[in-house]
Amino acid sequence: MATVEELHRESGKKGKSTYRPIFRFTTLTGKEIHYPYKVASSPPDWAVGEKATIVYKVDDPENPMLLTYFGAFGWAIIALAIAIVLLIIGGGYYIFDYYAKQFVL
Numbered sequence: 319m320a321t322v323e324e325l326h327r328e329s330g331k332k333g334k335s336t337y338r339p340i341f342r343f344t345t346l347t348g349k350e351i352h353y354p355y356k357v358a359s360s361p362p363d364w365a366v367g368e369k370a371t372i373v374y375k376v377d378d379p380e381n382p383m384l385l386t387y388f389g390a391f392g393w394a395i396i397a398l399a400i401a402i403v404l405l406i407i408g409g410g411y412y413i414f415d416y417y418a419k420q421f422v423l
Contacts, residue, residue, distance in 0.1 A: 319343065320372040320384070322364045323352065337362035343372055345379045353382055 320343035328336050338358035344350050353372070355364075364370075374382035383389065 320353065320370050320382075322366050322368045322370070325362050325364070325366060326354065326358075328358055334360055336360045339364040341370065341372065341384070343382070345374070346376065349379065351379055351382070353384075355384060 320341040322339045323342040324340045325337040326340055328338055336358035337360060339355045339362070341353045341355060342350065343353070357363075371385040372382045373385050388395070
C-alpha cells in the first residue's frame with residue numbers, strides 16, 4: 319500500500335496549476351520509496367493521506383505501477399470498445415444482405 323505524501327504543484331498550460339501526487343511506500347526489504355505519479359491533474363485526483371495499491375518488481379522497486387482500474391485494463395477496454403463497434407457494423411451488413419436477398423425479384 320502506498321500513501322499520498324504530498325501534492326506537488328506544477329505550472330500547467332495557460333498558466334493554470336496542476337497537481338502531481340507523490341506516493342510513499344515501503345518495500346518488502348524495508349526501503350522507503352517516494353514515487354511521483356505519471357499524471358498531474360487540476361483539480362487534484364488524489365488527496366494527501368489517501369491510500370492506493372502499488373505493485374513493483376522485487377528487483378526494481380524504483381519503477382512501480384499504481385494499480386488502478388484503467389491502469390490495469392485501459393488498452394483492453396479501448397480495444398473492446400472498438401471491437402464492439404466493428405461487430406455491430408459487420409452484423410448490420412450481414413443482416414441487411416440476408417433481408418435484401420429476400421426482397422430482390
